[in-house]
Amino acid sequence: MDRAHAEALDRDDPLRSLLERFELPDGVIYLDGNSLGPLPRGVAERMSRLVGHEWRDALITSWNTHGWYDLPATVGAKLEPLLGAAPGTVTVGDSTSVQLFKLLVAAARLRPGRRVVVTEPGNFPTDSYVVDGVARLLGLTVRWWSAADSPDLATVLDDDVAVVSLCHVDYRLGRMHDGPAVTAAVHEAGAVMLWDLCHSAGAVDVDLAGWDADLAVGCGYKYLNGGPGAPAFVYVAPRWLDAIEQPVTGWFGHADPFALERDYRPAAGVRRMLSGTTPVLGVAALDAALDAFAGVSMAEVRRKSLALTDLFLELTAERLASYGVVAEVPRAHAERGSQVCLRLPGAYGFVQALIGRRVIGDFREPDLARFGFAPLYVGFADVYDAVSHMVEVLAGREHERPENTARAAVT
Numbered sequence: 001m002d003r004a005h006a007e008a009l010d011r012d013d014p015l016r017s018l019l020e021r022f023e024l025p026d027g028v029i030y031l032d033g034n035s036l037g038p039l040p041r042g043v044a045e046r047m048s049r050l051v052g053h054e055w056r057d058a059l060i061t062s063w064n065t066h067g068w069y070d071l072p073a074t075v076g077a078k079l080e081p082l083l084g085a086a087p088g089t090v091t092v093g094d095s096t097s098v099q100l101f102k103l104l105v106a107a108a109r110l111r112p113g114r115r116v117v118v119t120e121p122g123n124f125p126t127d128s129y130v131v132d133g134v135a136r137l138l139g140l141t142v143r144w145w146s147a148a149d150s151p152d153l154a155t156v157l158d159d160d161v162a163v164v165s166l167c168h169v170d171y172r173l174g175r176m177h178d179g180p181a182v183t184a185a186v187h188e189a190g191a192v193m194l195w196d197l198c199h200s201a202g203a204v205d206v207d208l209a210g211w212d213a214d215l216a217v218g219c220g221y222k223y224l225n226g227g228p229g230a231p232a233f234v235y236v237a238p239r240w241l242d243a244i245e246q247p248v249t250g251w252f253g254h255a256d257p258f259a260l261e262r263d264y265r266p267a268a269g270v271r272r273m274l275s276g277t278t279p280v281l282g283v284a285a286l287d288a289a290l291d292a293f294a295g296v297s298m299a300e301v302r303r304k305s306l307a308l309t310d311l312f313l314e315l316t317a318e319r320l321a322s323y324g325v326v327a328e329v330p331r332a333h334a335e336r337g338s339q340v341c342l343r344l345p346g347a348y349g350f351v352q353a354l355i356g357r358r359v360i361g362d363f364r365e366p367d368l369a370r371f372g373f374a375p376l377y378v379g380f381a382d383v384y385d386a387v388s389h390m391v392e393v394l395a396g397r398e399h400e401r402p403e404n405t406a407r408a409a410v411t
């Protein structure tokens, strides 16, 4: 395996030209789009128009004249094809944590009398914290299920389970659940399925309608490239749109916000998932960012994602194993998301040394160097070059240097 082979893969890549839709700094190999996507072209211009004209000149009239009021629906409609979701089922606003809270409470209300929430210990912490918070609020019990310990979810399901809340792709180990099979098992037990798609949306060919999913959330700032702290998306299956009762009953989710009625009446459709005033700056940035996906086939994105991680796995096995580096990700395509973690002593310093060489990934406790492969802008030669830098870091013991081992607040 040499660089010429990787270059040939780039030449044959039907998604290669999408790289031009991003403003990546020269010389950077960006393998952290699973944390914060890079800046798509068009976002800066949209922000400048929004601030310099819509806000400054048109002021409050922009809610009507520049589409601010409809932005959550506009962005939802751009996300639906990326998620395999039917029209009118997705909207945006709030953080993923807040959307999780709203959906968990709503899911429990769809199954009154059932007292258990099932989730995984390996969740991204916010998912577990919010499950715990909602359980305490509603007097539910949390039942932990680990796919690693007992692969069959059905063993923890019974007629007391109201909702199962899982991350589709594990944020550390990159393991991916079988969306349709898990959803079917949950429905078999009469419970509601809530998917966290933070590490799937924009990188994996999610098919919410095909999975028969009930509810889903996901970040706007990872593979969707909506910018730091971008609003999260929320999905509600058509069958629940008229029944769902979310707990943060703010005026933007009201059937007629400007009627200013005393009593809450939920809006029709997924708009009822809104709570307060749309964070226009953030939602508009996500709106512009999603143009990077215009005309892109998610099946093609998935195909390239797997080819990128296959190449990375092959190169790391060939060139890094002798340094004691172990790749932590399922080898089976059906079980793999779009990222790979490398386990090694000194993983924090390893990531810092690579950042010093402009190869950007991130560190996750306790000993994982995590690399995301975003098919829209990562190329095969990037993967080859990144591994070459990794070899040089390890051979030169750069990861042990004090300037690389000193911890920063954000890892």
Ligand SMILES: Cc1ncc(COP(=O)(O)O)c(C=O)c1O
Residues within 6 Å of the ligand: 095, 096, 097, 098, 124, 126, 127, 167, 171, 196, 198, 199, 219, 232
């Ligand atoms: C699976 C998962 N859920 C949620 C979040 C973050 O939620 P929030 O946007 O509320 O910070 C992350 C962030 O990395 C995540 O990986």
